[in-house]
Amino acid sequence: MSIVADWSAEKARAFTRENLAFTHDLHQREMFSDEGLIEVLDRYPRDRLGVFTMGRDPVAWTSWRRGSAGDLSGAQLLDAAKQGRIWLNLRETNRHLPAYAALCEEIFAEKAARAPGLKTFKRDLGLLISSAEAQVFYHLDVALVSLWQIRGGKRVWVYPVEAPFAPQETLERIVLRETAEQFPFDPAWDAAAEVFDLTPGRMVTWKQNAPHRIVNGPMLNVSLSIEFMTPEALMRANVIYANAVLRRRLGARPRVQAGFTPLGLGKVALARGAKAIGLQKPDERVLPASFRLDPAAPGELLPA
Incomplete structure (x- = not known):
């Protein structure tokens, strides 16, 4: 049985080259129930868990802060996401948990079958668990991306891959890892964006390097963020x-x-x-942990 219900010859030809929306059935799987999410949070390597919070102004991207989950259990982490304003990022879940490795293989096998000639590698299937009204600021990715909505709802704005939305020099600094993927945003650019409202069972994928931003609806959100490369994307x-x-x-x-x-x-x-030869040495900046989650009050933040 196919995961995606609305593949077509046209979508297969445009896949990885255009912004596309699909429907899927992953939201029906038990692995994304509360119990399944708690198990993942308990088993995922704690030192790799990304815990973030952010402000509400879509322009104030420097309000994005990294925190620490400490020794909180999976149940406590899920409660914190339900009651607070945090974004839990489990990068490369497919490399750490067998069930997600199998899911990743299933998804990419279907992509290969539906889009003949498609070759993918550097596959990163990440799990995102985020709070009501949390947001991801304007940014772009080096790899190709697809975003699968599992629970809750969010709005995604996808912008053109051209100036002023994605200037060449900004692209170069991001590829060189001289700067973060986030960079200044002008709300007037929304007029040029393609907007996708994601609900459970919806997926969107966009052009390589397309800037985008995301705002959750008033409920807990669970999504899969899948990054990958093709020979064309790597070139x-x-x-x-x-x-x-x-x-x-x-x-x-x-x-x-x-x-x-x-x-x-x-x-x-x-x-x-x-x-x-190391001609261009990356100047990678790692956000210091500026807060920790309160084990006694789900969703509350304490100084690091």
Whole structure:
């Protein structure tokens, strides 16, 4: 039986190249019940669990803060998400829990069957458990992304992959890991966005590097965020990396080439060479933990 109900030849051709919405049946699975989520939270490596909170102004992206779950049980963490304003991010759940590894294989096997010629790798199936009205600020990802809604509802704004929404130099800094994926947002850009309202059983995927932001509805949200690469996506990431090197080292003003052109392949070789010799060293910034979850009051935050 198919996970996605509305594959079509047109959607198969456009997959990974356009913004697309689908329907699915994953929200009907018991693994996403309260009991299933508690089990995942108890078994997922605690040192890899992302715990975040944020302000309410969509422009104030620097209000995104990282925290610590401490020794809270899975049940306490789920209660905190139900009653507070937090975002729990379980990256690469497929690498840590067998049930999610099997789910990841099932999803990508269907994608390969429905979209002939599709080759994917660097697969990251992450579980997101987030509070009512929580948000993810304006940002973009290097990889391709699909967002599967399991419980609750959220609104997703997806913006064009062009200036001023995603300037080339911003793309380059993100690919070089010189800056976070979040960057300044102008609310006037909403007029150019494609808007998706996700409810249980809905999924959306968008163009590589498309900026987007997300706001939850007034209820607990559970979603799957799946990142992956294709040969074309990896080439684009390497071309952007090479462009960053050319801009910084030679003062060039390069553009991104689409497809496996001779110039694009030359940039891939340049990017790999630059990485091999450490020509561009990433200046990765890790948010310090600024709060911890209160074990006695679900959803309340204490100083770290």
